[in-house]
């Protein structure tokens with residue numbers, strides 16, 4: 237069996253898109269489950285699109301999510317360097333090899349010449365003009381020029397590119413692990429540039445050469461690269477590396493939550509959810525975008541969610557830790573069809589993981605929020621607060637946002653609940669309850685309830701009838717977590733104060 241070596245090969249052209257994170261994750265899962273190696277390669281041959289900070293961002297995002305890199309520019313490894321711009325000198329020999337065995341040629345066409353060729357073809361009715369087996373014979377390249385002319389042009393340092401000589405009539409086939417056999421007729425592949433005039437390889441050449449040199453066994457990448465795959469197959473063949481060719485797996489597209497079309501940053505912005513793992517400030521536009529981390533997503537929840545965007549275990553189980561994913565993942569169970577980026581599902585996963593955390597840990601989130609608000613709170617109280625609030629929280633910040641009433645007395649009361657539930661009986665009970673509470677020597681949820689029952693029994697009013705009025709006076713709202721626990725947390729004196737204030741305010745309104 238071939239040793240599993242996979243790579244995540246982003247281009248540092250901006251923040252890492254969440255789709256890229258899924259690609260990295262699937263590569264990582266395959267590497268880990270087969271005792272293989274996960275490589276991070278930076279594909280920066282297009283220097284014009286290089287964005288400062290992007291590489292650092294990729295490293296930090298993967299680290300946050302627990303996608304560990306075994307070889308790469310940040311950790312080194314036997315195939316260093318792992319940045320294509322630093323490998324520049326390695327590519328020319330392979331382009332030369334292709335030139336020597338007639339699979340590539342020099343092309344000297346200027347931008348204007350290319351332009352007029354495209355115009356000519358368009359006028360003749362060709363929808364997407366290509367530099368290919370037919371048109372290349374009308375252009376200025378080493379196939380149409382005499383050998384001496386080519387030599388002279390090269391000697392005079394005339395700018396040139398090296399193009400792949402794609403055969404005219406041939407079925408190019410590849411067996412994709414997800415899609416099965418993919419067949420493309422060579423007439424549909426154009427003579428792609430392999431080396432640019434600045435001496436840099438293009439993505440296609442660099443990608444294939446590096447995958448070969450780095451002994452990559454599987455190429456797992458987004459569906460947008462499927463059209464390039466036949467070209468890569470030709471390159472492997474022409475370079476004599478067919479046996480070493482990796483297996484391909486092209487991942488399904490990520491679709492908008494509505495399912496119509498590819499998910500874009502614009503959709504995410506419009507629908508109000510993140511699309512990048514971490515906060516990102518675009519160095520060119522200064523636009524700041526919030527990341528999943530900063531929006532309150534837990535890394536383990538995001539991983540679980542992403543794993544399911546295209547893959548499923550074939551059972552109804554949904555909660556998978558990274559270790560479980562490593563055990564259960566298989567490329568064969570990745571679907572072909574695009575998958576909806578259902579952000580509500582991401583939130584659901586977050587909720588599940590948040591709830592499963594020990595209260596001690598959740599308390600730390602709450603204490604963080606509280607210290608931002610300059611509210612003092614003991615760890616003990618924070619633990620009690622999170623124990624009643626966690627079922628209602630999707631994000632860590634909700635523990636504070638939804639639990640503010642535990643720290644601040646309500647200033648106003650829900651009008652609808654007040655109009656339905658505040659009445660003379662409620663006022664009578666609360667008045668008596670308040671007086672009873674003041675007599676208590678100790679106070680907790682059980683005594684709060686016991687005392688209430690004693691009061692209602694004495695007045696002959698059903699407890700159930702006034703519970704919402706009590707809740708309203710304590711929290712200002714008609715719904716919320718266990719009311720007796722709420723009272724225990726805020727303490728007897730605060731309960732009395734709040735009831736007092738409610739009696740004044742609401743009685744005044746009613747009368």
Ligand code: GLU
Pocket residue numbers: 244245246247279443456457458461
């Ligand atoms: N550099 C390409 C990208 O940015 C990688 C494609 C591949 O994995 O072959 O997506």
